[in-house]
């Protein structure tokens with residue numbers, strides 16, 4: 001079947017990683033993602049941003065997704081789609097899901113006064129990546145979709 | 153459904169990585185595998201052995217598996233199954249397959265005389281891992297199954 | 305084979321915690337425990353040195369947030385020293401420089417405690 | 426952002442290639458090219474220093490095998506210096522110490538060329 005445009009080898013590259021949603025795997029995940037980002041020519045700063053955004057998304061899966069769901073297999077699914085002009089990273093779980101629209105940006109002053117932690121992860125992800133979107137199918141597949149542009 | 157034996161969290165851990173069969177990914181694969189091996193408590197020497205065995209198996213997929221098969225997606229599938237007493241690593245492709253029984257151990261003297269390279273990979277894998285086996289379904293799924301024992 | 309370690313030095317009334325390696329949601333517990341121990345000993349003048357910290361995620365920042373109010377109420381502070389540019393950037397993105405004192409040098413962080421007598425209220 | 430590099434030093438009639446980083450089926454091509462260039466220049470006394478080589482797979486060993494016969498026929502040799510214990514182990518598993526001279530020191534590898542007049546046949 002003919003394709004519409006000729007794509008380079010790299011622009012079709014697809015990486016999939018499924019692993020247990022345990023915090024000890026965060027280091028594995030970061031190394032995995034940063035090695036690929038390095039291969040793709042992202043600079044040190046962009047590599048750190050990608051690592052951190054993926055870490056935050058996976059930390060949320062570990063902390064929140066499977067909370068009330070002891071039965072299901074606690075798996076994080078990470079997909080990297082390498083396009084000519086951008087890297088798309090999808091972090092997916094099949095946990096409880098959430099309403100991204102209901103999550104507000106953190107008010108740091110308040111956080112400190114209350115001695116309350118958290119609420120920073122999604123904010124960081126949005127700051128670090130060029131585009132962030134969500135697709136929720138609770139119990140089936142909840143996705144955080146992050147896009148980082150590749151410099152031309 | 154009750155399980156026969158109580159397994160620890162770690163003994164059920166399953167990691168799956170699918171990625172393009174390109175040699176630039178060998179570094180990614182090694183980092184991925186060695187981080188997991190490190191988390192599991194393998195020592196430096198065992199980590200190097202595991203990295204090397206997996207590298208050799210993946211190098212073979214890249215060099216040999218998809219040779220006459222330009223149509224199919226050239227994907228390496230790596231699975232790590234963490235058991236209480238051992239780590240099982242499966243490197244799979246859906247290429248042409250081969251007959252493992254037909255592969256002889258290399259005769260180094262002859263190799264040098266002929267200036268011929270190669271034939272070392274499977275020999276190394278067998279030297280480095282505790283058990284090695286194969287399952288061939290050409291075009292569907294060819295597996296190199298490697299076992300490394302965990303020290304009690 | 306942990307990728308995170310903490311070393312502690314008590315310097316008169318100041319405690320310095322030096323973080324090494326990767327601080328994420330897995331290793332944050334260890335940092336939390338260390339800070340909790342220091343505070344339990346009624347030591348409230350704390351400098352956290354990040355000279356050897358290679359990585360921090362929001363779980364690490366959360367630990368700082370969890371203790372700062374209590375420490376300041378007791379007349380102490382948590383000051384942050386020697387972050388690498390990469391690590392500082394993460395604090396910066398979340399507005400930490402408005403809430404915490406950052407120092408390029410460990411020594412200036414220590415001296416900052418001398419200057420202020422009974423800070424806080 | 427390659428994880429493998431080669432530096433070259435010509436020392437009278439001896440050429441030293443120093444390998445840095447990770448030598449695998451991806452980076453072996455670069456090593457192969459370097460060795461081919463040296464030989465094209467009719468330089469057959471070669472020391473490969475592995476002091477900074479962190480990793481080698483059989484693809485890397487294959488490069489050594491591909492050139493050794495030609496080099497020896499021309500009265501030269503490829504000697505291997507300063508492998509780390511981990512890297513040496515891989516050579517050892519495949520019987521390389523029977524076929525190649527290994528040296529702990531770069532200097533002794535260089536001196537070994539002085540001792541032998543016209544080695545080979």
Ligand SMILES: Nc1ncnc2c1ncn2[C@@H]1O[C@H](COP(=O)(O)OP(=O)(O)O)[C@@H](O)[C@H]1O
Pocket residue numbers: 056060061063064065066093095096097098103117118119120121122123142
């Ligand atoms: N994968 C997920 N599954 C379920 N809920 C999530 C997920 N990711 C984020 N959330 C929800 O969004 C909230 C905000 O997340 P975040 O900004 O990372 O802060 P924190 O994790 O510190 O609460 C979480 O408290 C949680 O309710």
Ligand SMILES: Nc1ncnc2c1ncn2[C@@H]1O[C@H](COP(=O)(O)OP(=O)(O)O)[C@@H](O)[C@H]1O
Pocket residue numbers: 208212213215216217218245247248249250255269270271272273274275294
């Ligand atoms: N995944 C694979 N798919 C197809 N053939 C393979 C695969 N792995 C190994 N082989 C076959 O086994 C042979 C021996 O492999 P190996 O010992 O690694 O040496 P080399 O790769 O250097 O030839 C290869 O030449 C190839 O014919």
